[in-house]
Amino acid sequence: MAVSASRPAHPWPVRLCHWINVFAMVCMVMSGWGIYNASPLFGFTFPPAATLGGWLGGAIAWHLAVMWLLVANALVYLAWGTGRGHFRRRFFPLSPRAVWQDTRQALAFRLPHRLGQYNAVQKAMYLGVLLLGLLLVLSGLAIWKPVQLSGLVALFGGFGWARYVHFYAMSGIVLFVVIHVLMVLLVPKTLPAMITGGKEPNDE
Ligand code: HEM
Structure with a gap:
């Protein structure tokens, strides 16, 4: 009996968490840029139109509200993904050799895509962005409560370094999103499946 025929390519908890995360990330990055503009680390600021909150106080309010x-x-997402074996099934096995092979195929536009199955480049990118997210949250906590979390601040090499780590982790995530969205545009059938769930193709 072909009972697995209608199994969704993306279970609803993954889709719900993914789109909530997109909303939260956009708010966090834009309000973060607003906060950065008040005291830039580098010789540039972000265009006010790309920031959220209108002024420093507003940007901080957005940042601290949406972080929750x-x-x-x-x-x-992490609890569900670990408990249900989602990460184990979708993100593993993974090897540098497979990433290298799939990268070469992707660059030659010869990498096949099956809904609900990630290639090695995707697996590496998704795991990478999860780690960057962890770094982003930890460095953010260090900047937010430097006195209470002085041990964490010390781990980053001081308050100043924690700010740099926070900025670089944000940059890595923004770079991920640019490549991620480009990959979605290259294989547009993946987008409706991430909204409605789609159908995992039958293996046999
Ligand atoms: C408008 C922006 C975005 C679009 C259109 C988009 C679209 C998608 C699509 C279509 C997939 C499924 C890919 C496939 O089936 O091969 C996916 C998966 C994924 N996306 Fe996005 N995405 C966006 C933003 C983000 C952001 C901001 C993050 C994280 C910072 C993110 C992280 C992920 C992860 C981790 C997965 C794998 C989910 C899992 O299976 O557990 N995406 N995205």
Whole structure:
């Protein structure tokens, strides 16, 4: 009996967490840029139109409000993904050799895509962005509560370094999103499946 025929390519908890995360990330990055503009680390600032909150106080309010949504959503995703074996099934096995082979095929536009199955480049990128997210949250906590979390601040080499780590982790995530969205545009059939769930193709 072909009972697995209608199994969704993306289970609903993954889709829900993914789109909540997109909303939270956009708010966090834009409000973060607003906060950065008040005291830039480098010789540039972000265009006001790309920031959120209108002024420093507003940007901080957005950042500190949406961070709860971001972290709560991440914890639900991590708990569900670990408990249900989602990460084990979708992100592993993974080897540098497979990443190298799939990268070469992707660059030659010869990498096949099956809904609900990630190639090695995707697996590496998704695991990488999860680690960057962890770094982003930890460095953010260090900047937010430097006195209470002085041990964490010390781990980053001081408050100044924690700010740099926070900025670089944000940059890595923004770079991920640019490549991720480009990959989605190259294989557009993946997008509706991430909204409605789609159908995992039958293996046999
Ligand atoms: C408008 C922006 C975005 C679009 C259109 C988008 C679209 C998608 C699509 C279509 C997939 C499924 C890919 C496939 O089936 O091969 C996916 C998966 C994924 N996306 Fe996004 N995405 C966006 C933003 C983000 C952001 C901001 C993050 C994290 C910072 C993210 C992280 C992920 C992860 C981790 C997965 C794998 C989910 C899992 O299976 O557990 N995405 N995305």
